[in-house]
Amino acid sequence: MLKQEEFEDKYVNKIHCADCLEILKDFPDSCVDLVITSPPYNTGGKSLGYHPNSKTGDNFYDNYADNMGFEEYTAFLTRIIADCLRISRYVMWNMQLLANNRMTMFYLIEQYKQNIKDILIWNKQAVSQITGKNGTLAKGYEFVFMMGVEKGMAFSYNNFPQNGYVPNRQTWYKQESIPEHHATFPLDLPLYFIGHFSKPTDLILDPFCGSGTTCVAAKMLGRNYIGIDISEEYCEIARQRIKAVETGVPVKEQKQGQGALFEGREEEGESPTDMKFVDDFYDLYE
Numbered sequence: 001m002l003k004q005e006e007f008e009d010k011y012v013n014k015i016h017c018a019d020c021l022e023i024l025k026d027f028p029d030s031c032v033d034l035v036i037t038s039p040p041y042n043t044g045g046k047s048l049g050y051h052p053n054s055k056t057g058d059n060f061y062d063n064y065a066d067n068m069g070f071e072e073y074t075a076f077l078t079r080i081i082a083d084c085l086r087i088s089r090y091v092m093w094n095m096q097l098l099a100n101n102r103m104t105m106f107y108l109i110e111q112y113k114q115n116i117k118d119i120l121i122w123n124k125q126a127v128s129q130i131t132g133k134n135g136t137l138a139k140g141y142e143f144v145f146m147m148g149v150e151k152g153m154a155f156s157y158n159n160f161p162q163n164g165y166v167p168n169r170q171t172w173y174k175q176e177s178i179p180e181h182h183a184t185f186p187l188d189l190p191l192y193f194i195g196h197f198s199k200p201t202d203l204i205l206d207p208f209c210g211s212g213t214t215c216v217a218a219k220m221l222g223r224n225y226i227g228i229d230i231s232e233e234y235c236e237i238a239r240q241r242i243k244a245v246e247t248g249v250p251v252k253e254q255k256q257g258q259g260a261l262f263e264g265r266e267e268e269g270e271s272p273t274d275m276k277f278v279d280d281f282y283d284l285y286e
C-alpha cells in the first residue's frame, strides 16, 4: 500500500492501463471519495444488442473475452467490491441482470446486503436485447447498487439540493456512441452520482473505466479522477475524451488536427485556396 502522497503523485488525474485488481492493492484506505463503475457483465463475449456504428463487430470488447465461469467471476467481483469499500466512502456499482451473471449478482446482493444502501433503477431508452430470445424478456433497465460502509439507507456525505429530492429511478439516454466500445454508460449516469454524492475537488475512481465516461463527468464537474482499464485502446479513448473537456476541442478534431477546419468546405464548393475561406481561417486566431 502506498503512502497518501505517493499515491496522489502516481495515480490521481490519470488513466491507467492495468488489471484493476493489481492497482487497487496500492491504494491507501479511504483515499477516494466516490467509486462509480460498471464491471464487465460476463456476457459470454457476445454483443448484447444493436450497435449500428460498431467497430468491434460481434465481439463485446476489443481484447477481453468476458466469459468466466461462475466461481471465477464471482470471486473476481467480490474482491473488487471489497477493495472499493476499503478505499472509498461510497461505491455506485452498475450491473445488468443477464443469464451469464444472474447467479453472481444474487450472490453479491447476499454478500454485500449490509453495504447496499439503496438501488437506483436506470431506465434505458433502448432495450439492450431488442428481442428476448427463447422466451426471455428484452432488457429495459439496469441496476446501480449504491454501497457504503456506514449503516442505514441515508448518505451522510452528500451534495443534495435543499429539498432533498434525489430520486432512485432515472431515465437516461446515451447521447454519444463510441464505435470501439459496446458497453459504455450514458454521461448522465456519472454526472448524477458525482453531482449528488461528491463535492468539488473530491476524488472519483472508476476501476473499469472503459471509454472514460466517469472520468469525463468528473472533469466536467471539477472533481479529480482515476480511471483504470485493461485495454490500452480504451484508455487512449478515455484520455482523448478528457482532453476534449480540458481544451474544448472535440476528439474528432484533435485527431484530424487542422484538417478538421477544412471539413465540409470542399463539399460546399470552397477550397482552402478560396479567399473567403482563408479569411475565416485567420479569424480563428484573432
Ligand SMILES: C[S@@+](CC[C@H](N)C(=O)[O-])C[C@H]1O[C@@H](n2cnc3c(N)ncnc32)[C@H](O)[C@@H]1O
Binding pocket: 018, 019, 020, 021, 037, 038, 039, 040, 041, 061, 064, 181, 183, 184, 185, 186, 207, 208, 209, 210, 211, 212, 213, 214, 228, 229, 230, 231, 234
Ligand atoms: C462495462 S465496461 C465499462 C464501460 C464504461 N462505463 C464506459 O462508459 O466506457 C467494462 C470495462 O472493464 C474492462 N475490464 C475488464 N477486466 C478488467 C480488469 N481486470 N481491470 C480493469 N479493467 C477491466 C473492459 O476492458 C471494459 O472496458
